[in-house]
Amino acid sequence: LQQKIRERAKLCKMRSSVVLLVVLVVSLAVRLANINRPQKIIFDELVISKFMNKIREREFLFDVFPPLGKMYLTAASELTHWSVPSNLTHVGQELPAGSGFAQVRAINAVVGGISSMLVSGICLEGGMTAWPALVGGLMNGLDVLATIQSRVMMPDTFMVLLEQIAFFFAMKSWNASKRKSRVAPLLWMVLAGVASGSAVATKWTSYAVVVIISSISFFGIPPFLTHGGVAWPTVLAFYAAAASTYYFWFDIYLSWCNRSGENDNFTTIPFQASLIGSNHAVDNEPMEPWRKIYEYNKLMWQYSRGIRGDTKAEPSWMDWILNQRATIYVIEKNEATSSRVTTIVNPIVSITICGSLLIFIIALFFVYVRYLRRTGPKYKALRQTLQRGSVYTLAWIASMLPTLAVFRCGPIYQYLPALFFATLLTAQNLELLAPKLKVAVSIVVILAIASAFALWSPWVYFTEISHDYNSRLVATEGWQR
Secondary structure, rough: OHHHHHHHHHHHHHHHHHHHHHHHHHHHHHHHHOOOOOOEOOOOHHHHHHHHHHHHHHHHHHHOOHHHHHHHHHHHHHHHOOOOOOOOOOOOEOOOOOOOOOHHHHHHHHHHHHEEEEEEEHHHHHHOOOHHHHHHHHHHHHOOHHHOOOOOOOOHHHHHHHHHHHHHHHHHHHHHHHHOOOOHHHHHHHHHHHHHHHHHHHHHHHHHHHHHHHHHHHHHOOOOOOOOOOOOOHHHHHHHHHHHHHHHHHHHHHHHHHOOOOOOOOOHHHHOOOOOOOOOOOOOOOOOOHHHHHHHHHHHHHHHHOOOOOOOOOEEEHHHHOOOOEEEEEEEEOOOOOEEEEEEEOOHHHHHHHHHHHHHHHHHHHHHHHOOOOOOOHHHHHHHHHHHHHHHHHHHHHHHHHHHHHHEEEEEHHHHHHHHHHHHHHHHHHOOOOOOHHHHHHHHHHHHHHHHHHOOOOOHHOOOEEHHHHHOOOOEEEEEE
């Protein structure tokens, strides 16, 4: 019996390794293919490139987003020896061939590939079997939006990866707690806090992972935890690690970018006095580091509250879910052909997620209530699947709240954090199926997602296609905007 258990565990481990390898290889392949296309500066790459130059020059520059994402891309450009051309002025401008911009994009593409693999890793760590974990990873790996965002010089893929790392470490901590381990839960939770703080220091829209991890840890939400919440020192360690990491990255940024520039005149006089070369540095006392960090975050909050998305140019949160609107990053039209990079959620991924949400709601309000009091392994597994799904659904909703509360509408890439939790929910729902049906449905979903990605791949790789072919790819009128 013991030998059979060991053989089965070895087989499960081998299947898990195969799943992770397949997802990583496929995700890297689609992200690194033609990474130099388009050989143009696109969308927010223009703004971020200017930030990268300022960071190199150590000049202070304010942004409504935290600084870690720009620091990450600047570090990537340093590794590849790419210097941002000073004459970049508009979207669609040609980038010099061989200048190194493609290598910076490639680093982000590798981050995207790892991110897709980690989705499968989280599924497996959460107790899912191989096929649902494979579906979860490939939903991210072959999604058009996730692929494009990891092929350009933008920090959103990096932020999502940090969210995933945080959630994975938290799962490690919860599983160690269920095994009655003493030290491991604390260590894993500290690492989760470091990753969470880094994610929020990249973009505030990643805050949902902090809320979910702390809620599960404090309240002991089953089946992630089965004997109540973790010890309060562990929860406090998570918060302390997250807060100190967040503070650390801001301190690094403000200590490095400490030179006065043309864009620091909206900060207070003491803040400006702390910048080298400022006209206020002589007659005023410089501001303490912690006060500078507080003022910077206060300014981010004030400016974020004042932002309202343009509904004519940007999709609303409902358009994200229903995939009704796209964001065109760059376009080049010729007499008979055109090339473009257009971000949409993979239509099959979008349909699968919407269908999964509907199935989950039906299962939750009918099946779960009906079998609430029944015992036995079958019903216990059903309840655990629905409990996990409830957490992923709440995380999906929470990830969209900043846009609901502040922007009302915004670029579609702001849907990426929510898309991560929606993917977990979809994979988890596959566990509701009988084993043979689970495999069959998983294969059908994977083939459908791959086919849709191939169909809309010209919008990913800036491929030159005819106007007629492009018109056939436009499923809704909103995709033309």
